[in-house]
Amino acid sequence: MPIRRISSKWAKTEAMLASSELRGLVPDTRPFNRDAVRSMLDEYGMIYVKPVNGTFGKGVIRLGKSTGSDDAYTLQAGEKQLSYPNFDGMFDALLKVKRPRPYLSQQGIELLKHEGRRFDFRVMVQMNPSGQWETTGIIGRLAHPRKIVTNYHAGGTPLPMETLMTTHLEKAERTSRSYRMELSKLGVDVASSLGRRFPGLKEIGIDVAVDVDLKPWILEVNTMPDPYIFLRLPDRSVYRRIRRYATAYGRFRRIPRASAKSKRRRLVKR
Ligand SMILES: Nc1ncnc2c1ncn2[C@@H]1O[C@H](COP(=O)(O)OP(=O)(O)O)[C@@H](O)[C@H]1O
Numbered sequence: 164m165p166i167r168r169i170s171s172k173w174a175k176t177e178a179m180l181a182s183s184e185l186r187g188l189v190p191d192t193r194p195f196n197r198d199a200v201r202s203m204l205d206e207y208g209m210i211y212v213k214p215v216n217g218t219f220g221k222g223v224i225r226l227g228k229s230t231g232s233d234d235a236y237t238l239q240a241g242e243k244q245l246s247y248p249n250f251d252g253m254f255d256a257l258l259k260v261k262r263p264r265p266y267l268s269q270q271g272i273e274l275l276k277h278e279g280r281r282f283d284f285r286v287m288v289q290m291n292p293s294g295q296w297e298t299t300g301i302i303g304r305l306a307h308p309r310k311i312v313t314n315y316h317a318g319g320t321p322l323p324m325e326t327l328m329t330t331h332l333e334k335a336e337r338t339s340r341s342y343r344m345e346l347s348k349l350g351v352d353v354a355s356s357l358g359r360r361f362p363g364l365k366e367i368g369i370d371v372a373v374d375v376d377l378k379p380w381i382l383e384v385n386t387m388p389d390p391y392i393f394l395r396l397p398d399r400s401v402y403r404r405i406r407r408y409a410t411a412y413g414r415f416r417r418i419p420r421a422s423a424k425s426k427r428r429r430l431v432k433r
């Protein structure tokens with residue numbers, strides 16, 4: 164069976180919402196339309212709208228509503244935040260900024276910060292060679308100081324989980340070991356659930372936000388996760404294992420030994 168990929172964030176979110184175990188970890192998510200945006204802003208005060216088939220943080224927009232100020236609504240895409248006195252003004256601007264394709268609207272999570280910059284995590288889960296789901300890598304992504312997305316392709320910086328979480332965990336009297344275990348288990352739960360819905364899935368990369376209570380939230384699941392970000396961890400064994408598992412299920416082409424040898428022979432001849 165070929166490795167299964169699912170690009171629609173909506174299909175993957177629906178699959179998680181169908182699982183009683185995962186439902187509580189997924190921010191409220193609805194198809195994008197005027198009513199959804201209005202009522203979700205009333206309910207949550209801050210939401211993200213994003214393309215159903217997006218990557219690299221492209222087209223992602225953050226909307227805010229505050230009470231008691233003249234510029235009650237804010238919109239940010241990229242580095243600049245714009246303010247509007249009313250919903251209609253903000254929504255008109257949103258329709259201009261938004262890409263002309265399907266979007267979804269999601270409850271915003273206030274990400275934890277490190278040195279004034281937001282961060283979240285990428286949790287890599289793979290089918291190991293014994294056919295079990297295993298969390299093989301966890302890495303933090305620190306957003307560019309003025310951006311609303313943490314993606315590496317949008318100027319985010321990959322960093323070890325401990326660098327970002329130690330002070331937050333100390334305040335909550337938690338160890339990074341126990342937090343790592345919590346995220347690993349979450350990874351396996353998500354993979355098992357999506358794997359039942361989408362047979363052929365071999366690897367996923369989950370974007371996990373952590374809120375001020377240290378509750379992890381699943382922002383999205385990628386079915387073609389970038390393995391190379393894990394090269395940025397000082398512990399090289401993490402990437403090596405990711406690569407080994409991925410080679411076993413056929414993501415990387417195996418170089419047959421014989422041909423490698425004959426190539427070498429050819430090089431020697433020359
Ligand atoms: N609901 C949300 N609350 C807070 N931050 C979010 C939310 N959704 C997305 N983000 C931020 O935007 C980034 C990109 O969004 P994501 O859904 O992962 O789309 P993409 O496929 O473009 O990576 C996330 O990594 C996170 O930093």
Ligand SMILES: [Mg+2]
Pocket residue numbers: 219220314370383
């Ligand atoms: Mg993402």
